[in-house]
Amino acid sequence: MATASSIKANCRKVMCIGRNYADHVKELNNQRPKQPFFFLKPPSSILLPGAGPVHRPKGVNLHFEVELAVVIGKELKDLDPNDDAAAVDAIDSYLLAIDMTGRNVQEEAKKKGLPWTIAKGFATFLPVSEHIPKEKIPDPHNVHLWLSVNGQMKQDDNTELMLFRIPRMLSDISRVMGLEKGDIVLTGTPKGVGPVVTGDRMQAGLKVDGKEIPEANIDVT
């Protein structure tokens, strides 16, 4: 059976969608995208459960972004965006993930037209939960995500608010670069992102039908 650790060991690509929740687009004063756009985090950024803390690089305004992550179970090329069944079939399992972001580094990159790679790619910038078996999430577009900092709720929204849904994301990625078994796709963050400083405790989780899925818990400083 897969574990977070075997998922990290087998992962060759972490693809993340940007601006996939309308209220999060607004809170960062960004444009709502007409089509999905993506960026890569290196597999080396994955932080396994219990392996914290998240590194706070000097001079970096570090933001959390809680996201539902999909682990890919089979190769995908040129997937039809309307083929929901094939998209669902390609999902092996899930993780909860925090897309840690150097917000000031990202803002500077955006201003200068430079890549987002450094802002998103520091070691430890992707804390993940344990492996969530596929059957625990009957509908990935109806999952409640939450994240708190030092016990204060910061993000608390349902994945039904995604602007682009998972079949469209997988289709777009599959048409550009393809997806391989073991790849991880982050599906975007809802509103409420914000900064953490050294010592702040992040907890995050996921509810299905009002019930917490224990495998999805993240607890990291």
Next chain:
Amino acid sequence: MATASSIKANCRKVMCIGRNYADHVKELNNQRPKQPFFFLKPPSSILLPGAGPVHRPKGVNLHFEVELAVVIGKELKDLDPNDDAAAVDAIDSYLLAIDMTGRNVQEEAKKKGLPWTIAKGFATFLPVSEHIPKEKIPDPHNVHLWLSVNGQMKQDDNTELMLFRIPRMLSDISRVMGLEKGDIVLTGTPKGVGPVVTGDRMQAGLKVDGKEIPEANIDVT
């Protein structure tokens, strides 16, 4: 012994430096960087010798960029930028590579402050040569790179022109995200980049002390 195919199979990260040759910075009307910046290509973009052609996505102005690539032989974290010996020791071997780039896609991303991932990451956008054993390149900062299109020489420069040298690049990457055995680092392209259309034949190679290194040959349409 390593082959291009085993290198692709073991690669988890392809890190590329941007704007590392002054005359190439000028030809694209870019700013000369005060410090190196990086972006990722997915390992799935690697195109093995003989596995062409390079895909020409519709509506994409496809550019070639010939580059010397370093294959990493051991884990690197927080490398001292002045520790040339440790940097050299971490190099397993080399490849010649063409960093294929959707130039119009990249220009639009730059204008909008969006990631470069799609512009750089299409499947087949990283043709590589065969594995070049380390001893064939006694000094990676004194290698002649060339690339021709349909027999016409387009790029033809020495790696001594790099703005940031390999120890500095490896140090910077090692301090942000670390380097793992099997990672590939592209060291930037000299001047002369330009477009190719369907059917154009790209040939590229590498000379040490005026002599072609046969393992470095690339021949792809």
